[in-house]
Structure formats: structure tokens, C-alpha cells
Amino acid sequence: MFNTNDLALLMALPGESQGLFEKENFTVHYTGIGKVNAAMVATDIIHKTKCKVILNLGTAGSSKFKTHELVEVSSFVQRDMDITPLGFARGETPFDPLPGAIELIPYFPELPKGVCGTGDNFETGKTAVPCDLVDMEGYAIAKVCRRLGVQFISLKYITDGANSDAHKDWEANLISGAHKLIEYYRKILVK
Template sequence: MPQEAFLHKMKYSTDDIAIIVALEEELPETILPEFKIFYSGVGKINATLKTAEVIYKTNPKLVINYGSAGALNKNMSGLHQVTSFYQRDMDVTDLGFMVGETPLDDINQISLDEKGVSCGTGDSFVSSNQALQTDLVDMEAYAIAKVCLINKLDFMCFKFISDNADAEAGDNWVKNMSLGKIFFRDKILNLFNK
């Protein structure tokens, strides 16, 4: 069953949903005032800590991650639902592991559904090709997805493409990272019939 069909059947209330975003500039609380929005800060460690805190303090049934992302797939633009998550900066290839594979960890790739796009998460801003090829790159999604998986919570992720993860990525991210908030708002209001 597609994830969106499952979510419609669940009929979450806004009290059941926690939206986690790295930066307030990406999604100010005023855009979705009826939802609980939490800001993690940038990077995997900050995202992990904030997600654990949100779960502990608010006990959500569904966690949604939203934010900006770079596109490695140059044919993509706009807002996308991410359903496959990788840790793009985990590199222990010298010991015989694949890029993105954490040694002795049962959870490496996280897949929610066959539809959607893939995202490689890492603690670096991407402005060139990557060893691990995914559709998108960001700095938080994998960490949030893994915390939700371990805690058996429903999880969704939406990313707005702010740049093409190339030499102009830094300038384009600054110009575009806040543009997706209206697309995300409309998607969430439509999904949850608000």
C-alpha cells in the first residue's frame, strides 16, 4: 500500500504530528500554525538529538522531516517525497565495506516505499559529485529516519530542491532554500485534509 494511502486511513490529528526542520528560514511556524514544528539545527548529530528529544517530550505518532536538498539528479526540481535514505559520508571502504555502509550496524539503507526518491545524508554541503549516488543530498534526513525506525514511529520526508549540488550550490542554496515552504504547506494541508 502506498505510504500516502496508509496515512489517509490513519487520519492523524495535528497533535499526533511533529515536523522537524533544520532551520526556521526553511519553514517558519507561521506557515503551518496548526502543526508542531521543531528546529534541529544543521547536521546528523543535531538532527538525531532533536528527534530523540521531540519523541521523548511530545510522543508523536508521525514525524515529518522537511527541508532543502541538493539535486544530484539534474532532471529534478521542486518538492519531492523521499522514501529511501542513505548515509553518504560513511566511508569505511578501506576495511571492505561499501560507501554508505556502517560496519556492524543492521540499519544502513532505510526504505519506506518503492515510490519517491532517494536521499544521501552527510555532514558536508555538497558542491561536486559523490561516491554514493542518490537523487538528492541533505544533512539531516537519514538521521531522523533512523531514529524514527528504531522507535517504531511512522515517518515521512519531503525535500525542496534548492540547488544542483554543483559549483554554484552555495549561492543557489542561499537564494532558494526558503522557496519550498509554500509547496510543503500545500502538500501537508492536502494530505491531512486541513
Template sequence: MLLHKRQEVLLIIALKEELPRNLLPEFNIEYCGVGKINATYKALEIISKYEPKLIINFGTAGSLRKNLFGLHEVSHFFQRDMDARALGFKIGVTPFEERSVIDFGRTGLSCSSGDNFVSSPPELKTDLVDMEAYAIAKVCVLKNIQFMCFKYVSDNADESASKNWKANASLGATAFKDMIKNLDLQTMLGLREKEQHEN
């Protein structure tokens, strides 16, 4: 059963090319632009405006594993360009914060986000790389909002990444459309509300 367009479920997408609004008119789709700052700003803006219960991020990602193709759920998020090793912190760890990885406890892939388009293997090893997911995930954790993330592999984060991304950026939209229409979002939201009430 489809959800009608409503505020409790919002989709954040970086670019219109990745998911045009007319492909899923029954959902509220917001575009954040590229990069962590843009993603953070948009997430905070729509949380303040709509007070959603669930935010879903969809977009393209580069794969650091050669056998990964298609659409995947992401459940572990890292910030690959946080580098305070000169202060004694491991790469990806924000100084003086307890949490270095955002983990939503579901089975899914790992993804590192950074303000750089990856065309060679980064030092922080994950399954996927993108430029926004960590930022949105962290905002959702801090605001106590349920978060889901799905990434379509557009390239292998190598020397051909730029060319492959341009060719494949729009291909994941149909796969995501088919997947999200089969998600039982109503049940998910109900379970979330029950857990919060019990706690």
C-alpha cells in the first residue's frame, strides 16, 4: 500500500538527475545538492519545517568492492575526510566525540562520505563512498529521527569514476522506485513510535 504525499516520510536526494520528483509523486522529495554541508543544511531545514518521523536518503555511490552492483541498503556511516591524526585520533574520528561510526543496527553496507569525488582508493576502507549520507545520518541521530539510506552503485571509485558516474547517475531511479514501493513504511513508523513510547 502506497503512502500518500505527507510530511512524516521525506526523501533527501542530492541531485534531480538521480531521482526526478515525477517518478515518485506520492512522496515528498527534497534536493540537497552535493556535499556534507549542503546535506546537513537541507536535513536541518526540512526537519524544522516538516517534523518528519523518517528520512530516507537515496543516491549514487562509488563501490570499493569490484563485485558490488545495483541498489543496496547502507547501515554504517563514516566520515572519510575527517583527519585529525596529528592530534592522535584515527582517520574518520571527529576529535573528542565518542562516536566514530553511525550504525543503525540493520544489515547493510558501509559508506564513507566526504567532500571529494573518489577516483582512487581512500585511506578509510568501506564498501561504498559518497558525498552526503554521513551528514544526513548524523543529523537524524542527533534529532532522534529514523533514517534509512539506499545507494545505487554508479562506478568503482577508480580512474574511470567520473565518466562512469555521468553515464550511470540516473539508472538507479527505477530500481529505487520499485524497492521503496514495496517497503512497509507504515509498519516501520508504528514500531518506531511504540519503541519510543515504551522507553
């Protein structure tokens, strides 16, 4: 469990919290959508708060996990990084000292684990880089945390099947996701 002074909570959008976190006076830092926004906010929050842990709570699509399931991310990959014409593996950032997959230390043994593919598009089909669930911010936050020596924990509520109905399902399942995410946020805090 962590003290709120050591922990910073990041979510992509206020829609993912549905105001539940604010009602309990929990501080949420919203990154906005996409890898660039997520990296900028994560860097800023780490420097401003001097946190030791970033907790990323959010939503994701998945063709592997069931809708309404909560998944702890075991590693992040970039599903939209493609420099294959130059001989690099899909998902690999050329000349980067960090690996293409950023592994995380598990925190919640009771939750299923999955590889999350991050990309700057709302995925509605099969990804080019193998992964179990998809988001738009996590890899960037994981990379910032790894470079700056901050522990990173990420939980994703599965709102949709990452298919042609994903945009409708995502919106319809935000409130149930927010309830599940705040339940786990309370578990991580020191009582």
C-alpha cells in the first residue's frame, strides 16, 4: 500500500473517472488522449510531485479479455511503431536503449495479467504487434517512469472488444469502469 504523497494517479480523460474520484477528494491528473500528451503529463507530474509511484487507471479494449473485466498490465508495447522498412522489428523504436516491451512489476496477484498495446489510434481490429488489450497512453507513461526511476502500476477496465462496436461500448461502460477502478484505488492507499 502507498501513501498519497508517494503516489500520483493518472487517467486519460475525466470520462474515465466519471467524477467518482473527485467526489472523494482524490487528486487525478488527466493526461489527455495519446502518447505525446501522456508522456508530457507524466514527466511534469513526476517532477512536480516527486512521486515514487505512478498509478495509471483507465479503460481498454480487448478481444482476449471479457468486457467488464479488470486487468493488471504486465507489460506495454507500442502497437503503432513500424520502422520495418529499415529492418527493425514492428513495435521497436530504433536506436532506443529501452526494449520494445516495457515489463511492469505485478502488484495485484488476484487480477489477470495482460500485455497492453499502446497506439495513437482507436483500435477496432487485429493489432500488428501481439498484445492482449489496447489503449492510447500507457506505453508512453511506462517509458517515462522507466527513464525517471518511478514505479509504474497500470489497471485497465475492459470496456469493449476492440471491434467495430468499440466506440459505442466504450461510452456505455465508462460508469461501471469508474466504479471498479475506484474500488481498486482505495485498495492501494495506506489506511
